[in-house]
Amino acid sequence: MRRFTVYDSRTREVRLFAPLHPPRVGMYVCGLTPYAAAHVGHARTFVFFDVVARALRRWGYRLFYVQNVTNLDDKLIARAAEEGTDPLALAERHFAEYRAAMEELGVTSVNYYPFATDYVPEIVAQVRVLVDRGFAYRAPDGSVYFSVAKFPKFGELSGQNVAALRPGARLELDADKRSPEDFVIWKAATPGEPAWESPWGPGRPGWHVEDTAITERLLGARYDLHGGGIDLIFPHHEAEIALSESATGEAPSVNYWMHGGALRLAGEKMSKSLGNVLPLSEALEAFGPGPVRLFLTNVQYRGPLEFDRERSLPEAREAYDRLRLPYDRFSALLAQAGAAGAGREPPEELAAQATSLVERLDTTLAADFDTRGAVALLFGWVRRLAEPGVELDGLSAPALELLRSPLDWAREVLGLFAEGGAASGSDEAPGIEVALAARARARGRGDFAEADRIRAELAHRGIEVEDRSDGPRWRRVPVG
RNA sequence: GCCGAGGUGGCAGAAUGGUUAAUGCGACGGACUGCAGAUCCGUUUCCUGGGGGUUCGAUUCCCUCCCUCGGCUCCA
Incomplete structure (x- = not known):
């Protein structure tokens, strides 16, 4: 096993990696909430962790890589209501698109994509433990909240001071909460939404607890690596630490926290909320996986990366x-x-x-x-x-x-060069070879107008011809 | 306001307490070519936000200010 170092967001230092149970390594990366099409910003995170996984396996570690899918949450429910569909079906559809895009990108390293709704028994069990141990409480409306005051280390990962949090626009001043910083781990059912039975009445999982229930089940109370986008540090990963360590009594739940930097578009984070996204499918269609992967791996993963619609991918190509x-x-x-x-x-x-x-x-x-x-x-x-x-x-x-x-x-x-033999000179497209032969004859007799016409016609079909010293060769390029 | 990450050449973006600050894109010149492209060679010489400090020496360490971005219970 090759030794390597990794920057740990929690301790804020580059640390020598030491697995809990060598050669096995457990890695959990927060996946997406498939309420809309994935964009290039998502790809940045998932391509990076794909490289991490590929490297670990190359270096002799036996990696188990889990990436969850939040297939039920407020946004999915809202979007499904807009479209008049079922939120779980909507998630299923977008997840299938996401998988297809990842497949094309060569992100093949994930062992398992657990869906939140497939772990409701584990989630209910974990919530029950938290309630039983006094870390969480049932509110009058049937929701269950985690009591942040019961976890003194809350804020350690992000450096946040709970007292200094601004109870602003997003921090709901919910009458059901005992304290504004408490967060929901079991949401009481609203009529018409998917719901499961629980000791606290019908409801559905809160966001943070799905991850901690899944990781406890699949990776244990403590595991090696947890990754995700930098925008997840607070509150999500902070909440995960609080939940895991309160529920299991073991710490640290995660040995190394890794966070990938944001992709920016015109100086702002590319995100679905802001609407400034380039859908991943568009990028792949126009440039193919290679340039996209090169663009995304051609930077230090932790810092911001500027994306320019006009330049970034053409340059990468x-x-x-x-x-x-x-x-x-x-x-x-x-x-x-x-x-x-x-x-x-x-x-x-x-x-x-x-x-x-x-x-x-x-x-x-x-x-x-x-x-x-x-x-x-x-x-x-x-x-x-x-x-x-x-x-x-x-x-x-x-x-x-x-x-x-x-x-x-x-x-x-x-993961470069994986886009299947786009190489020229193969016999996969005899029509192109025929055209090139005709062009070669035209050039031979000095009929350059005809030669250029053939070249233009091929270009129109997305075939770029180069005359090299050893003869012409061609390759596919994006049209337009 | 609080917390965090950053400010490097035309652009994207590395690195290090010390000879010419990596790499890529772009641009320019040349070779090659019917032309174009690709490729190769060369050039792009005085680029590290401002101001202090430590040091023989700072882009790097310290202080301060300015600016940008992210998070502050939607987010990869």
Whole structure:
């Protein structure tokens, strides 16, 4: 197991990671509330934790990665009412879209997506423990609230001082609460909404308790990693600590808290509430998963990231091509080498550099998941490969694989180059090859008008043609 | 107001108590090309919010001010 460090939001320091039960690692990441389509901001968080999961597995940890789905809450109920549908069905639909987008993005590391409503017995049980132990109370309306005053550590994660919280617009001054900072863990049923029976009357789970009931069941009273967006620190994660540690009597419930920075659009956080979102599906359709993943992993995960509709993804596409084209070239050469048998060996120095670079990539990432630093190393490698004197043609298959290994690392850990053979020169589109042959004949007889016409026609179909020294090649590009 | 994260080149964004402040995008020049693109080479030389302090040396550590963003019981 490779050692790595991670910034822990609770202690506010970079710490050496030590699992509770090596080599096993439990990781819980707050998923989304699927009341609307996922956007690029969501992707930032989930792509990052996907990289974390890929890295941990590569480094020899046996990771169990859980990402919950809040498939019932006020927003879902409100949205469903607007659309005249059932909130659970609405959540199901948006979650299916989310999964499809994640699949396309290569976010394949999550072991299990528990739905809140599938854990109602666990939630009721945890609420009961909290009530029995005096941490929570039933209000007259049948809701159950957690009494923040009973948990002195409340505020430790966020640095908030309960007394200083502004009882503002959002902090409901609810007559049912004994204290304004108390939060609901069991919501009394409203007619027409989904409800479950409980010792306190019919109702549904509150937001925070769904996570703590699920984590206690799936990961135990204490587990290794908890992740989520930075906007969840308060109140959500603060409340989770209070609930878990009060219910189980064990602390700390979470050994390492990881929070991903926000994606900003024109200086503001991209969010459904603000309405300034770029739907993930649009980004994927226009640019494909590679540029999106590169854009999102090309920064330190904790800080804010500025997203510009006009520039960010087009820039990322250019940058991504610098990495992907060499990767594709290796793939093509390997296909040839496999057929042709033995080939040359690479210069010793280059081979040694490839090997040491892979190690450097791992050590770079092992320093608090420095994806940005790793990407910089990858660019350095493709520059090295492009230097005069580096001849890849004719290398043996093992040699090609060795020189490709840093890029394979990027595929395995960062999830790049996963968009299935978009490589040119394949026989997947014979029509394109026919057109290119016709264009080659036109160029041969000096009929450049015809050659350009064919090129324009292919461009119209989303096929970009490049005349290289070794002949034309094509690739798919987004149209428009 | 309180809590938290930030302010680095045209843009996005790294890093370190010390030789030319990474990387990418963009721009410019060149090679190559019928042209374009891609690729390669070169250039983009005096970029670390303001002011103090510590130090031989600060972008980095300390103080202060200004600004931006996030959270303050919707949020990835």
